[in-house]
Amino acid sequence: MAKKPISFVLNGQDTSVFVEQGGNLLDELRRTVGDLSPKFGCGQGTCGACTVLINGEPQLSCLVLAERVEGQRIDTNGGLAEGPDLHPLQKAFVEGFAAQCGFCSSGMLMAAKALLDRNASPSRDEIAEAISGNLCRCTGYEPIIDAIVVAAENMRRRTT
Amino acid sequence: MSIEVKSFDTLRQASEVLGGSAQYIAGGTLLMRKVNYGDQSFNQLVQSTDPALKQIQSQGDEILIGAGVTMSEIMQHPQLQFLGEVARSVGGPAIRNMATIGGNLFAPRPYGDMATALLALDANLHWASGQQQSLEQFLERSDAARDIVHSISVRQPPTGAFQYLKVSRVKPKGVSLLTVAVLLNRENGRTGNVRIAFGGMAPEPRRAMAAEQALQGASLDESGIQRCLAACTEGMAPADDSLASSWYRNEVAPVYLKRLLLQRS
Amino acid sequence: MSRVEFRKDLFADERSDDLNEVGKPTIRQDIIGHVRGTTRFYDDHLFDGLLHMRCVRSPHHHARIRNINVSGAESMPGVRRIVMPSDVPNNLNTLLSLIGFGRDDEPLLSSAKVAYKGEPVCAVIADTERQARDAVAAIKVDWEVLPHVLDVEQAIQPDAPVVNETYPNNLFDYGRFDHQKLRFGDVHSAMQRADKIVEGQYQMSPIEQAPMETCGAIAAPETNERIVCHTATQALFFSLGTTAKLLDVPSSRLHFIGGTVGGGFGGKVDSITEPMAVLGALLTGKPVKFHWDREEEMQVGAPRGAERWVIRDGVMNDGSIIAREFTGYFDCGAYTRLSSYAIQKGVGHLPGPYTIPNVAANVYCVYTNRTPATAMRGFGITGVDFAIESHMDKVAEAVGMNPIELRIHNAYRDGDMKAHRRVAKNTALIECCQVAAQKSNWQLGPQYASASSLRDGGSTERAAIPETAVDMVGKIGERRSSSIAASPAQGTERVPAGQASELLSPLPLQHADMQIEPSRVGHTVKATAPLANAAGAPPPAATAHRETTQPPATQVSTPVSQQSPVSPPESLPASSTGSYQQPPRDQPAASPPEAPAVKPYEPQERFNKGMNRPGAARHLINRRRR
Ligand SMILES: Cc1cc2nc3c(=O)[nH]c(=O)nc-3n(C[C@H](O)[C@H](O)[C@H](O)COP(=O)(O)OP(=O)(O)OC[C@H]3O[C@@H](n4cnc5c(N)ncnc54)[C@H](O)[C@@H]3O)c2cc1C
Secondary structure, three states: OOOEEEEEEEOOEEEEEEEOOOOEHHHHHHHHHOOOOOOOOOOOOOOOOOEEEEOOEEEEHHHOEHHHHOOOEEEOHHHOOEOOEOOHHHHHHHHOOOOOOOOOHHHHHHHHHHHHHHOOOOOHHHHHHHOOOOOOOOOOOHHHHHHHHHHHHHHHHHHO | OOOEEEEEOOHHHHHHOOEOOEEEOOOOOOHHHHHHOOOOOOOEEEEEOOHHHHOEEEEOOEEEEEOOOEHHHHHHOHHHHHHHHHHHOOOOHHHHHHOEHHHHOOOOOOOOHHHHHHHHOOOEEEEOOOOEEEHHHHHHOOOOOOOOEEEEEEEOOOOOOEEEEEEEOOOOOOOEEEEEEEEEEEEOOEEEEEEEEEEOOOOOOEEOHHHHHHHOOOEOOOOOOHHHHHHOOOOOOOOOOOOOOHHHHHHHHHHHHHHHHHHOO | OOOOOOOOOOOHHHOOOOOOOOOOOOOOOOHHHHHHOOOOOHHHOOOOOOEEEEEEEOOOOOEEEEEEEOHHHHOOOOEEEEEOHHHOOOOOEOHHHHHOOOOOOEOOOOOOEEOOOOOEEEEEEEOOHHHHHHHHHHOEEEEEEOOOOOOHHHHOOOOOOOOOOOOOOOEOOEOOEOOEEEEEOOHHHHHHHOOEEEEEEEEOOOEOOOOOOOOEEEEEEOHHHOEEEEEOOOOHHHHHHHHHHHHOOOHHHEEEEOOOOOOOOOOOOOOOHHHHHHHHHHHHOOOEEEEOOHHHHHHOOOOEOOEEEEEEEEEOOOOOEEEEEEEEEEEEEOOOOOHHHHHHHHHHHOOOOEOOOOEEEEEEEEEOOOOOOEOOOOOOOHHHHHHHHHHHHHHHHHHOOOHHHHHHHHEOOOOOEOOOOOEOOOOOHHHHHHHHHHHOOOOOOHHHHOOOOOOOOOOHHHHOOOOEEEOOOOEOOHHHOOOOOOOOOOOOEEEOOOOOOOOOOOOOOOOHHHOOOHHHOOOOOOOOOHHHHOOOOOOOOOOOOOOOOOOOOOOOOOOHHHOOOOOOOOOOOHHHOOOOOOOOOOOOOOOOOOOOOOOOOOOOOOOOOOOOOOOOOOOOOOOOOO
């Protein structure tokens, strides 16, 4: 089956690739584009390790038909850091020990970013809700919620 | 058998190629899993960019919702507030950005929370072929015709008349162990017209007719709802699965129905 | 921000707190890569022309393979190779063979029969994952379905189907016995003295480790005939050794790269994906990825096995537990993997962190037609700890005591002798209980609030190895033979107090450095006997060495009972005759025995829970939870 050419904006960069028909966005990002930050954990939408933002909204890239992102804006954890500097969320994850094995981190960070983009000072419940589609087997979630609280504080301070 | 994807401008065109080895893909939250896991029963995906899929229109107290409207879009729409709680109970945030109301009507248990709510609300389906059908009729027949749901119409319930409860094991959210939705009109302190729908208590969302009848004209208190509770699992066929046994579901269904009925009064 | 509380006030003089790193929180070195998404997990190594390998798996719990028809699959688009069991050079292995423990019992791909649902029988290598899946679906296996057994106690009945031909009794062999024994003191006579007997049964379910990253490996040919393998393994050299053995390649040809694990929790030691991927690379000369999808991870990924425990305690009214019996059944699934070893570790942990002078345990490693079990956090310990701590609550209720006080009352203290004959050191249960009580606002009586692990332990009584009743019940194969009932078992003995009883040491020491200092243990291994074996191949588990040695003289004052080792037994009750576990009448009936100076010990009732006595009740807990 012929591959299809598509173009989209990945982490601010124009990107054009040929994708497999029926291929999912996760595979194409990883194997074709080479952005390895989203991870395969289940291929069925239950784990959240493949979470990316499509036009600013979190979606599960393993369940997105790759050709559907033609012309869309995609953000992944691969583009979250500001050059050599960590994003405040990434920094808070480091300092708060919110990553252990690291496999859920990229998806978790994108879910958190989508939340903070909408809501600069979320409650702990709102944070728990925002990451409820992202599983973590190491931390027990509390350090992750703590880190997001801290990141939100730091980001508010930065903008004011 | 690699997959071939076909796109159509209108739903009607798309519906014409369905059947055999072609499947319609909406949000893809269920279908893409099958693709990823190599399901051998189909090798074509059919999609459509028909703008009708995304429409939300109201005519009087009836609202027409395009089948491609997502759970997140329902949550954000001012006229769909009565469904907001239902939409919020589906999946996590990412799933809600993808999952459509139309796809939910076809979701096997333990899914179909929105379908359960829509069954209690007596929603109607509008098919791409132009046919109309009540959701109840659609759910009853087992051999789903190969057509595409174009939109869903539902009457806005009077304030406070619609109640919804989803029971799941994982907090803050998980799949449904069972789901209850009740539409209850009140006449002089007694119950008037009632519709009670259960999700997770049968292969498809199902009305608890005997319980509805028993509630007709009853007073909404412990003793008034007794007969309704006793009858609520009549005709149900809950599953034995990894979430719960059918025994457990039968035991707790009346408990949750009671909480739902009494919390309102 | 850390939620960890460091209780530096406890045992402050046992450590120095002026170290730069040890004892202080530190930022893990790999976390920057994790949060940037730049950490390379095994699947983050990209290879041009990567091929994908997937298995054909059994839909049955137990079935013979009559025929595998691959003709349809071979010619499908993208298919490079069908891998059959005959492609595996050395297709039988057991994980622990690398340390000489147990017999090879598991094929990489099964050719004759399958013994659990999901067991692989052949594999496809194709250009894309989808093509591999399509070809797998096109392979037709002709199955002859066999009766299966899923319950541990049913599996050890004489008529149960044989799960694993290497262990035809459906039990792993421990030395001469079909179970792991622990004997310390004399539980039976202590039970008779006890004010109360408290019995409980505990059943765990299998638990999947469910790491976020599923198990997988990518293998690719390198220069110099070597194969590089990127893997998710938790046990790099284990995986390397296993691959070398199964594929019969020198380990020098294998270049394994790992250490970056997307969650393991014990579920990534079984070394299955690595030999598969390397085999694929050897057969195709191309980079090959073999990984489990989530469904495979859940279905065939080895879980923490289910355990069933029966605990029986003899308790005094003041809460002192004076005797504790265990019968344990580990459901190891169809193949041994690590269960045999988990049991040894679990039995070393009995009777939990409590000083109990009389302990006995029979623990069975049972083969069933379930997914093979393996390690999970707290290897060998967590399941039985759940049972023990549940049982402690039950005991507390039975004697009307505060459950935390009951634990403190029975807790081991520094210097106490544990049932596996080592002296307890660095104990901290009491302090844990006190902190837990404090955190949960649970009142403790003054003597419990002020108790300490450092005090009251190691008294002559608490440090002693008691006189111990041992037996030969449960020899390998007995359980399955139909003539069990008639033949009496071999002797019951008393091992005098202060002695190490029986030491089964299937493994010789590899190096003199490994000799444990006598002062650290309750028993020592004589330098001569077991070491003699060290030069040759590791002995099979069955060649156990029996060692009886004195503990260091300082540890135990010679107990009185050593001079007069047996207590006069009651006469044998008639009720226990007719069982193969009947205590011995070792003298031939024809010539009346000379009366021994001291009559041999004959307990009234043997510790024999879970033994397969005809007509005896078993601990069957096979009611469905509904
Ligand atoms: C992690 C996860 C969690 C979930 N949690 C929930 C939950 O809590 N509650 C719940 O109810 N569901 C849940 N779901 C299931 C699913 O996401 C929803 O039911 C969703 O609404 C399905 O819609 P979709 O657009 O994604 O369907 P798709 O996957 O696109 O399609 C599903 C099926 O419906 C058919 N179909 C879709 N739209 C139409 C149409 N307009 N006309 C005809 N046929 C159509 C398709 O052909 C396909 O067979 C969950 C799914 C996942 C993966």
